Amino acid sequence: MKRIFLRLLLVALVFAIAAAGAFAWWANRPLELPAAPVEVVIKPNSSVASVGRQIQRGGVPMDARLFALLARLTGHGADLKAGGYEFERGATPLTVIGKVARGEVTHYVLTVIEGWEFRKMRAAVDAHPALKHDSRGLSDTELMKAIGAPEAAPEGMFFPDTYLFARGSSDLELYRHAYRAMQRRLTDAWNARAPGLPYKTPYEALVMASIVEKETGQPGERAMIAAVFVNRLKKGMMLQTDPTVIYGIGEAFDGNIRKRDLLADTPYNTYTRAGLPPTPISLPGLASLAAATTPAPSDALYFVARGDGSSYFSNSLPEHNRAVDKYQRGK
Structure with missing residues (x-):
């Protein structure tokens, strides 16, 4: 019985070593990207599993579950940062995780949540450190005028979505982009309205x-x-x-x-x-x-x-x- 147990233990050890070797090979093997670069957006407050899914959906051919496992094994599970990333040919799962953990973004992101009141959007914009805050000191009415909107009241006029921008971009440009997005969406809905x-x-x-x-x-x-x-x-x-x-x-x-x-x-x-x-x-x-x-x-x-x-x-x-x-x- 003891001899059988030792043989089983040996077999399990061999399998574990083989699995670890295969995992290490996968983690360091260049990914076959469909194009170069691949642009991926990772939303704020995403879990490790969600980051893996966003990277996979963005066009990086990497199993989301293996990504989450590798992130935890490398100690980066809590370090993954939101933003817009570009991955070039030659990138490996390890280099992808390292880039996201270091926050080497090409663009920053801000997510406006459905159902927010405008004051919550404005607070989120005001608090973002990568934006240039040209709207600071403007009233809501003055802000609307500054982005060229004919409406005086800002409530409801900005489409809730995830927005990308470069460091130092004007917050007025973000507002302008979100305003135009709502105008497009509203026009489409109005044109398709029921009688x-x-x-x-x-x-x-x-x-x-x-x-x-x-x-x-x-x-x-x-x-x-x-x-x-x-x-x-x-x-x-x-x-x-x-x-x-x-x-x-x-x-x-x-x-x-x-x-x-x-x-x-x-x-x-x-x-x-x-x-x-x-x-x-x-x-x-x-x-x-x-x-x-x-x-x-x-x-x-x-x-x-x-x-x-x-x-x-x-x-x-x-x-x-x-x-x-x-x-x-x-x-």
């Missing part, structure tokens, strides 16, 4: 998209949530959506919405004022723009949170009240 929508202008569709963005718990419900609000507008009903009230409260909002907040009239209180609010309330993404302009075919007028992130949609007030009793009051 009979209660919007007079693309800007009104943008306002709706911003509400859908903030109201959505499940991505798949965007079109249904848009349908509820579209149906309400068509019938002259109040939108009665909490995110607009919260937006009207502004930075004073403490995380709890109270009855007095719903009764306090502001331009954004859709419990006290009919129609859409005067401006968007967030930076909507592509899916919310699509939902606002092509809502689901539904007669629903109400929805209530089920408590699991999804919503229950109702066509009538009695049905809605029963859903509220079930999902909110536990009756």
Whole structure:
């Protein structure tokens, strides 16, 4: 028995040495890049596994799982930095990891998140050390004028995405790029809109998209949530959506919405004022723009949170009240 155990141990050791040798050979072997250079963008706050997938999707033929393993074995798992990278022919898995760990970027990145209010975008731009902060000291209205935008209010006017820029680039150029991206996306959504929508202008569709963005718990419900609000507008009903009230409260909002907040009239209180609010309330993404302009075919007028992130949609007030009793009051 002892002899068999020793033989098995020896076989396992041989396999381990062979595997280690094969792994070392792979880590130092030049990658067969499809072109030179290959440009890859790594987003901020990405995990090791996510960095591996982004590099693989970017065109570097390297297994993402092996990348993550190599990064951890070399002690670089926590060192990988966001940015835009270029990889030339002759690059090996080890040199790729080393470059990303050292942050040898050709371009820097800033990610604007769907559903952010503009003030969060501005804070992120202001805090980025690689940008030249030409917007510092400008009011929001002055910033819009500086990038050539005809709108005075910046809310909703910038497309949430990951943006690349060289060190020392003007933050105004980043704003200009994000503004133009939203104009393109909004124009495309408006041109593909469903007939009979209660919007007079693309800007009104943008306002709706911003509400859908903030109201959505499940991505798949965007079109249904848009349908509820579209149906309400068509019938002259109040939108009665909490995110607009919260937006009207502004930075004073403490995380709890109270009855007095719903009764306090502001331009954004859709419990006290009919129609859409005067401006968007967030930076909507592509899916919310699509939902606002092509809502689901539904007669629903109400929805209530089920408590699991999804919503229950109702066509009538009695049905809605029963859903509220079930999902909110536990009756």
